[in-house]
Amino acid sequence: MSQKAAKIEAGLSGHHPALWAIAFTAAMCAIAYCEHRGFLGGWRSLPFVAAAALLLVPMTKAASNRQAAAGALSPATRQYNRRMLIWSIGYVLCLGTAMTIRNYLDPQGALLWGIAVLPSVPMIFFVWTLARYVVEEEDEYLRYRQTSAALIGLALVLLAGTLWGFLETFGVVPHVPAWWVVPVWAIGLGLGQMIMTSAEQRAGRT
Structure with missing residues (x-):
């Protein structure tokens, strides 16, 4: 087996990013279920949301490894993956924080408007990431x-x-x-x- 073929096989033989995506989705669904049943709620949910968000790190790494093995990991793609990871974690944490404040503090007025907008803030970075990739990819x-x-x-x-x-x-x-x-x-x-x-x-x- 050639060195290139061995590298491709090694990259593709690792965990598929979809498995990490399923694990992340299952973790978030479990958190939502526990909140619905009253086992979690308020500030108690935030550590679990943060832990679930960490699953996005190996998911991104697995995706990068497969792209590298297939010869599709350009510098622009590597930067794109990092930025998407930042956006994903930021989105999950902002959403979890906003929902926790709403459920725990019952905010009103300007604070309610602020937390309602908070999960949308990472979307600005998300749109910028997509645009930058198109510009940077050679x-x-x-x-x-x-x-x-x-x-x-x-x-x-x-x-x-x-x-x-x-x-x-x-x-x-x-x-x-x-x-x-x-x-x-x-x-x-x-x-x-x-x-x-x-x-x-x-x-x-x-």
Whole structure:
């Protein structure tokens, strides 16, 4: 086995980033369930939310390792992954902090407005991260690949939002808060990257 083939096999044989994503989602669902049952609540939930957010670190590392093994980890992609990790952890912590303050302190007036806006603040960094990647990426194929995956995520958001919106309008399903857009887009982005990776692997076998 050549050195390059061994490197690719080693990079792809590690934990798949989707496994860490599932672990993170399961942890957040468990926290939400415990809060619903009254086992957690208020400031007691924050350490658990912070611990769950740490699962995003190995998820990002696993994604970078697979990209490196496939020869798709450019300097711009590496920087993009780091920035997305910062945004993800910031988003989770801001959301957890806002929900905890709301449930524990029952804020009113300006404070209520402040915590309501707090989870949206990391979105500014998120949008900037996407824009910077397009500018910084010098490899045209990698830029095309990431842009295509982002468009798949956008397509999922548009389809899901339109479908659910009409179902809600006709009273078939309950109302869902608009903040679902971010996690659904992230799921679509991951699916888009998996689809393109699968297509590349099939093309490599032919």
